[in-house]
Amino acid sequence: xxxxxxxxxxxxxxxxxxxxxxxxxxxxxxxxxxxxxxxxxxxxxxxxxxxxxxxxxxxxxxxxxxxxxxxxxxxxxxxxxxxxxxxxxxxxxxxxxxxxxxxxxxxxxxxxxxxxxxxxxxxxxxxxxxxxxxxxxxxxxxxxxxxxxxxxxxxxxxxxxxxxxxxxxxxxxxxxxxxxxxxxxxxxxxxxxxxxxxxxxxxxxxxxxxxxxxxxxxxxxxxxxxxxxxxxxxxxxxxxxxxxxxxxxxxxxxxxxxxxxxxxxxxxxxxxxxxxx
Amino acid sequence: xxxxxxxxxxxxxxxxxxxxxxxxxxxxxxxxxxxxxxxxxxxxxxxxxxxxxxxxxxxxxxxxxxxxxxxxxxxxxxxxxxxxxxxxxxxxxxxxxxxxxxxxxxxxxxxxxxxxxxxxxxxxxxxxxxxxxxxxxxxxxxxxxxxxxxxxxxxxxxxxxxxxxxxxxxxxxxxxxxxxxxxxxxxxxxxxxxxxxxxxxxxxxxxxxxxxxxxxxxxxxxxxxxxxxxxxxxxxxxxxxxxxxxxxxxxxxxxxxxxxxxxxxxxxxxx
Ligand SMILES: Nc1ncnc2c1ncn2[C@@H]1O[C@H](COP(=O)(O)OP(=O)(O)OP(=O)(O)O)[C@@H](O)[C@H]1O
Ligand SMILES: [Mg+2]
Numbered sequence: 001x002x003x004x005x006x007x008x009x010x011x012x013x014x015x016x017x018x019x020x021x022x023x024x025x026x027x028x029x030x031x032x033x034x035x036x037x038x039x040x041x042x043x044x045x046x047x048x049x050x051x052x053x054x055x056x057x058x059x060x061x062x063x064x065x066x067x068x069x070x071x072x073x074x075x076x077x078x079x080x081x082x083x084x085x086x087x088x089x090x091x092x093x094x095x096x097x098x099x100x101x102x103x104x105x106x107x108x109x110x111x112x113x114x115x116x117x118x119x120x121x122x123x124x125x126x127x128x129x130x131x132x133x134x135x136x137x138x139x140x141x142x143x144x145x146x147x148x149x150x151x152x153x154x155x156x157x158x159x160x161x162x163x164x165x166x167x168x169x170x171x172x173x174x175x176x177x178x179x180x181x182x183x184x185x186x187x188x189x190x191x192x193x194x195x196x197x198x199x200x201x202x203x204x205x206x207x208x209x210x211x212x213x214x215x216x217x218x219x220x221x222x223x224x225x226x227x228x229x230x231x232x233x234x235x236x237x238x239x240x241x242x243x244x245x246x247x248x249x250x251x252x253x254x255x256x257x258x259x260x261x262x263x264x265x266x267x268x269x270x271x272x273x274x275x276x277x
Numbered sequence: 278x279x280x281x282x283x284x285x286x287x288x289x290x291x292x293x294x295x296x297x298x299x300x301x302x303x304x305x306x307x308x309x310x311x312x313x314x315x316x317x318x319x320x321x322x323x324x325x326x327x328x329x330x331x332x333x334x335x336x337x338x339x340x341x342x343x344x345x346x347x348x349x350x351x352x353x354x355x356x357x358x359x360x361x362x363x364x365x366x367x368x369x370x371x372x373x374x375x376x377x378x379x380x381x382x383x384x385x386x387x388x389x390x391x392x393x394x395x396x397x398x399x400x401x402x403x404x405x406x407x408x409x410x411x412x413x414x415x416x417x418x419x420x421x422x423x424x425x426x427x428x429x430x431x432x433x434x435x436x437x438x439x440x441x442x443x444x445x446x447x448x449x450x451x452x453x454x455x456x457x458x459x460x461x462x463x464x465x466x467x468x469x470x471x472x473x474x475x476x477x478x479x480x481x482x483x484x485x486x487x488x489x490x491x492x493x494x495x496x497x498x499x500x501x502x503x504x505x506x507x508x509x510x511x512x513x514x515x516x517x518x519x520x521x522x523x524x525x526x527x528x529x530x531x532x533x534x535x536x537x538x539x540x541x542x543x544x545x546x547x548x
Contacts (some may be wrong), residue, residue, distance in 0.1 A: 094302020108375075161389050176393035178459070183353055184385030184467055194406050198397045 062243035065251060073233060079147055080229035082098075083222070087151040091158020091215075092138040092208050098124060098159065099166030106170060124167070128160025132218045147228025154215045154222070161211050169203035170183040170196050188201050205271050209264040216260045220253050222256055301415040303331035304364070305471050305503040311351050312343075312362035321347050322358070322527045325381045329471070334497045336535070338511065338517035342548045345507045346390055346475050353382055353473070361425075366470065383410025386464025391401040392456040396449040400440060400459045403448050404431040407466025420445075434462040437492065452479040461489060465496075471503035472496065481508065490517045511543040 005034040018025065041168020079266035100106060102120040107113040141151050170192075186194065197204075230249060237246040286464070305329040314320040320346045329335045339345050351358040354370060362371040365381045386407070394403045400472040405427055416422050420431070420500040435441045438458035443451065451459060454532045457480050464472055472493065479487035494517055496502040508514040514521055515535050523531035531546055 018311055176389065176391055177395040179355055180389055180393035180463070181385070181395075181406055181409060183382055183385070183387035183389075184407055184463070185381075187379065187404070187409070187413045190409045190413045190417065194409065195395050199463055201397060250330040 003149040007009075012121065019241060042225065058243055060071075062125040062247035064244065065248040066242075066244035067248065070246060070248070073252060076223075076233050077256055080219045080231070080253075081216060081256060083147045083150045083229055084154060084212065084219040084260075087154025087219070088158050088212045088215045089210070090151070090155040091211065092162055093110060094155065095159050095162035095166050099161045099170065100192060102163060102167040103170040105175075106196065107188060121167075124160055124163035126160075128158050129165060130160075132157040132223060133221060136222045136225050140225060140227055145226040150219060150227030150229055153227060157218065158211045158215060162207055162215065165207040166200070166204055169207070172203075173199040202271050206268050213222055213257070213261050213264050216257055220257075257276040286302070304328050305333075305366055306332050306352060306505065307364040308352050309362050309364075311348060311358045311363075313347055313351055313356065320527065322351065322471040324361070325351075325485045325527065325529055325531055326526065327522050328362075328530060329503055329505050332497060332501045332503055333507075333520065334494070336514035336521045337505065337507045338509070338521060338543055338546060339507075339524035339525060340513050343524045345524055348524060349475055349507070350471055353385060353387060354378060355387075379410060384470045386467045386472040387470035387471065388457075388464050388477050390475040390479070391459040392453075392480075394448040394451075394456050394459055394463075397449075398450055399445045400435065400447060400451060400455075400462075401428070401431055401444040402468050403459055404434050404462045405436070407431075407463040410467060413506060429507045431462075431466055435459070437465060438462045438489070450521075450531060454485050457481060458485070458489065459548050461492075469502060471505070474504070474506040475542070476507050476509065478513070486513075493517065511540045514543065515540060 098120055101116050102124055104117065109118075132153050135156045136150055139149035139152040143152065173196050177199065179193050181191045181195050219229050220231050220234075223229040223233070224235050226232060230253065234246060234249045236251060236252075237243075279536065288320065309324040309326045311322050312320075312448060313322040315354060325344070325348050327335075337345050337348070347356070350356045351361070352363055352365075354373075362369060364370070366384065368377070368381055370381055372376055394400075395406065399420060402418075405423050408427060413424060415429070416424060420428055423431070434442055435444055438461050440455060440458055440462065442471075443455060443459075445476055448456065457477065461474075461477065464474075474493070476488050477493070481489060490513060493504055493506065497504050504518075506514075506517075518535045521531065521533060521535050521538055521543065522529055523543065524548055531543075
């Protein structure tokens, strides 16, 4: 019995793996970089303290919110949401085929499919990594000021977001049903649409709802560069020190984003309920 | 229960004598020298050879992990064997192009060990998918889009496995046994010349299991469909086959007519 115990103990794994010298240096360097980052970010307690009263001043001067331009602002807010909705829908429609190309394991391994996979992944990454504000600037140059530029920017941004997550959802789908259809002689194309897409559908829908929330938030900002929506109203109000108007706009944005998020959460939980059975 | 089954199997002569099955020109499936390994040191099949004659019912037995499912997958090139050749309906598909492969696969109804139904769509849609090998395109994607004739035929297939009343139920809401029967209906939808069934009744209750095996027998006897199935039930394997193959550690160790075999003979090939 005692022998058995000591034998077992000798085979116990270490609680921690002792880091090697190289790892240790890496950890220290990482920590140093984090500390340095705060300095680089201009972190300053004194500015934080002196900024307090200025913020309080802004808040006191912005209260109560002014209601005089409410009709115009409501129209601008609606336009903001319409941009988000239209842009997201266009983006989702464009994402689907791109995601099929960018999902591993849907096509037979070959040199061509590797090339298609890599280039579509790169394209999606480009759409995703360039910030939507930059896309908005580009589209303002291309199609002029106004909501259409913003809609295009949101569409591109959505392709970057949905393209990636749609592709990953399709990669994660169970392989059995697709194998069954392949065994029945179905083509790749039919197999993807009959076996992979339905199984990935809950994931597609939740991703799309997230994309809509994201688009609603960014459509507010896009107005700042003249790409339509309520953002431009906010900028003008701020530039003219009309803080009461600015507060109205901020609150309206808050309510809109909150509503979209609530609806999104509700719809998602409905869908997940349906798929857990 | 096993005894009468055994007798009834012995009473009917096999459609194709086993001794000639290998050389029979009417040979639906003939695999030779299949080798398959997963990774470097997971060799699963070492030169598996067997054949299944036209309208013959062949049982494939062997313990867990012996390589039965792998052999069946290789026979349709769902996974690529490293070596060996496959003749399906006389066509060499060892190096067939995708188009030829699809045409030949469409003639084989493959029932998987795990039913492999598409979740979130109806049982009827799953059955209609069985026709995709013959006619692809949108109209075969869902019962919503399918032509009336196709829906009728799919309903008939569901009816054959006793599930016509569950047609519009979502596949992921069916019980395990119901799912397996829908998978069989999907295979029937292909109007196959041959059915390959990997443990088709493992998840069915005894009555449903026997019904399905009886259906298979009826298909071979009356409609001339060739059958290759695996089973862990040696009595069932004997009762419903003309010939039994046993596979052990990736090699075929038995290939004999069922009529001359007893359950005890088969039991030896486990463990
Ligand atoms: N995709 C895979 N990757 C790695 N190993 C695999 C894979 N498929 C099967 N194997 C291995 O190959 C061996 C044979 O598996 P196979 O599924 O053919 O056995 P089987 O005879 O069908 O067993 P069972 O009676 O349990 O269904 C097993 O050891 C299994 O672990
Ligand atoms: Mg198996």
